[in-house]
Amino acid sequence: MLLSEVSTTSTLFQLIPWIVFFPAIGLLINIIFGGRMSEKAIGAVASLASGLAFGIAVLMAIGLAQNHGEPVVVPFLEWIHIGDLQLDWTFRVDTLSNVMTLAVTLVGTLIHIYAIGYMHEDVRHQGDPGRYRRFFVFLNLFIVMMMILVTGDSYAMLFVGWEGVGLCSYLLIGFWYDKGEGGIGNALAAKKAFVANRVGDFGFLVAMFLTFWAFGSLDFANVFEKAPEIAQTMPGVVLAITLFMLLGVTGKSAQIPLYVWLPDAMAGPTPVSALIHAATMVTAGVYLVARSAPIFVQLPQAQNTVAMVGGLTALFAATIAVGQFDIKKVLAYSTISQLGFMVAAVGMGAFVAGMFHLVTHAFFKALLFLSAGSVIQGMERGEHHVAHHQQDDLHAARRKKKQKEAHTFDPQDMRNMGGLRTKMPVTFWVYLTGAVALAGVPPLAGFWSKDEILLEASHLNMPVYILLTLAAILTAFYMGRQIFMVFFGETRTAPAEHAEESPPVMTIPLIILAILAFFGGALNLPGLHTFEHWLEHTFMAFEVELEALPFSIPVATLSTILALASITGAWALYGRKPLQKKQPDPLRKLGWLFTGMENKWWVDEIYWFLILDRYVDLAWFLADEVDWRFWHDWFHEKVILATFNSLSRLLALRVDLGGIDRIANGLADGTQALAACMRRLQTGFVRNYALSVFVGVVVIIGYLMFR
């Protein structure tokens, strides 16, 4: 209906389905022909497929620019049609979905390229090169699903992509499904992610049911047009819609209370952590709220709830990040915290600020994860070097001891690192860029987007502003701590001593991402508001007002000072006197506070105790006691069989009354014998029952016929 009248651009928009097809073709090529292709070819096909999707996204941006940002709808396939329920696969090209497609495919393509190098080493390190192809198939599948998610024109299609990316996440977290703690750790992490997400999906589903029966449709345009009216007539329903939707958001975007799956998701290979569990998939919840802006703005209570969940998550996760030693876990909790910033932003109505932070975060967090991957592989190369060196060693006894040590060696533990600045210079510089961007130091990307969120919060929601500011202080601190622990001081282990830099196929994407993380803030500089004007078209279409606040010197100065101060604090603790071998973390002096942060405030344990263990107990109780012992055995024997036995005895008596004693006695005995036989499960039984039942039926029929 909104199909553009401009014919030249509308043909351009017809290309939008290819944003899904290209990666789909890529994965099919790799499934069908991948077995005969070299690793490089497989990686190239997958990267090209993702790159072409990026090309389509760019074309759509051009088309939109020519089209003055007017949204375009491209019908593609009829899906579920039942009565009033009309669910179609229709593509929606507007500036909001375009931002998502651009960010996802750009970062996605860079990560594909990086993974060519990373997975080459990873599959060998883990000892199963055969899985190289599978990795790229899954990665392309992820791009397919993510594109469906962000380009769908209805909640139903969004949900298709939503569950689809969840599946890819499951497959990729469990990529090394035979590794991890006890050999099963990764598989358990994958399952945890899927189930936690399903809890969120339950919320999303219910939100959709409510929406359909209140609005009569799941298409964005229909729903948003009616939103003001329905919010007037049935505010309770609309509030329920937003809150159930929020449950979905907490699942996918890892917010309180469902965030617990994301740290475990780090079991996936590092490119996966970067792409899915930092830059793109986890931001789907933010996208969902931004997309549903016309509904959320109707109800301040809904907005406040979302903002508060985001604010609390931002601070809570930041405290945990401070107490972690695993290089990826720090980044994981940081991601949860940063997602909290975004959710808080879109929650309080600062949709542009939230989306802006989503984009810059995609750049610098992908950068950080990939650099962390580079660090980890650098450490593994060092470990390999050490182990290899030992084989030449003459002292067998010492070798054994060392091997034992190497066996428990954790290349992701920051306490095993130190001094990597000189060993891996490129990685160091890009990591530093990412960290400073995340910490919010001007003029890097993170500063601008985070500052915009804080600025909006200072106007719209003071409690959330305070939460976010505290979180920002911790952010700068834990990133400082990480940089100093990993890259500065002396090397603390032999593998760190022998760590080596990664190959160009990995470092070049890193450098590109570093440039993006550095200059990404230019997207929406104060005064220019390019990004805001771009997104305006989408939000204004449904009368969601966007108000660009003027740049505020006090807010910006305060957050800059706080960021620099906490980096200095980190330097004082970890940089001035670098950590020595086996030296405990200086923060241990905080006592229980640090123990709490290190142990993630025992939230996992609480969930297990309160919910999961209870469910397992209940399931076993139902299965063993209720279903089997009571229902299957006792009820069957004492009620069903007993009834049949008495029925057949009754029949026997009837025959007896006929006066044929001998036969009657025989039958009665036979019946009792049959009852005994039943317990011994004998063959002849059923025929007799069928017979007795049949006789009974005949009697009844006869009665009915001749009464």
Next chain:
Amino acid sequence: MDFLTHPLNVVTFFPLLGVLVILFLKEEQKNTIRWVALITSLIAFGISLAVLVQFNAANPDLQMSINLPWIQVAGWNIHYFLAVDGLSILLLMLTTFLTPISILSTWTAIDERVKDFMIFFLLLEVGMTGVFLAQDLFLFYIFWEFTLVPMYFLIGIWGGPQRMYAAVKFFLYTMAGSLLMLLAILWLGINQGTFSVPELIAKGGIPADVQLWLFVAFALAFAIKVPMWPLHSWLPDAHVQAPTAGSVILAGVLLKMGTYGFIRFNIPLFPQAAVKAAPVMAALAVIGILYGAAVSYAQEDVKKLVAYSSISHLGFVMLGLFALNEQGIQGAILQMINHGLSTGALFLLVGMIYERRHTRIMDKFGGLWSIMPIYGALTLIVSLSSMGLPGLNGFVGEFAILLGAWGAGDAGGVLGSHYYAGFAAIGVILAAVYILFMFQKLFLGPITHEENKKLSDLNWREIITLVPLLILIFWIGLYPKPFFGLMAPAVGKVIALVHGAVMAALP
């Protein structure tokens, strides 16, 4: 001659021709017997395709009727009446589709008394087809009871160690359930002067309180078959003990006879009672969804896990039917097909590993994906279909059912509360729990048992067995329109009946 070449007669009784041929073969000619059975069932499938081509999807009424007076004694007006409509066409297709697949799956699994096995199997197909086509209550009852016999022997002869117990239990429960239904059928036939279902519907006029009794009598028979909680306790035995092909047909088709009975008889014949009973039926359905999912999770035997998951899945079907609106009923009918495909495929997959390892205890496995990558990938797809991932068939049905049930929960709807759909939706979470648990136990983690290292991946015959199911799993998931198109007018007619009844019941 017309009678013999009538498409519905041909599709129903063609397998008898195969039986006849097999009767003349010797027990030793195992492969010939297998081929004869397979080709017979494939031709039957072809005939059903021809029926599908002739079927007019736009027509809500019964089509291709063959309606002849049959038993006309003592004032009984029993007809030989076969016809097909939108409620049954898909189930007919499912029956003829799953039979050759099941036969193919027995190729190496069944090696004793192949002759008897195939005869019973083809007879079973006749019975099942007849159940879905019969439009005369008496004729229906005969087909209905007839299916028990071959199934009883399939479980009792080729089943696992506890096969006799399971077969007897299966027979006993279904038989017991049917008794009251027979009484109800006779009452209807004698009082209304006809056994023909469309005539009975057109005649109507059964007082509401009598409707309720008749509804209960029919419902008991069907609910045991479905099986609805709490009448399910025969199911785990029958499934676990049955040979693979038996489980596939049992789950795929026989259970659908129960749900089909509700939509074909209970709801149109006793619409007022159906509206009255809807909350109770929906409540039992929701309990079944959650109970089945929880009990599934606490299993050690993978076949038992799948068996209990059926209780959960069919709970969804029942919930959809008793939402009594378009989304609910269409979703439910589609979900009958989906369950036949997904659970059928799961039983095939379980059978394949059982044939290799002779155990189904999940602790004996682990890490199979590395050893059997094709098997792992296919099981993953089927599992995802079973847990309702969008893009695969299960989601389409579940989504429509839950959406319909939610709508029925609005004020003034037949259910009148959103708790039904709300709790049922929790089943979506629990499904992920038991399905992923199963997948993890079998396929993920390290290889813990030496015996598993030598397992061979699927062979071509096994892959061919599964591929048709996978195609439909994707087809329904991505483009369910033709399937809904087949049933929509007929479902609309049922709903109009229900609405009429609700209106009539208003003071």
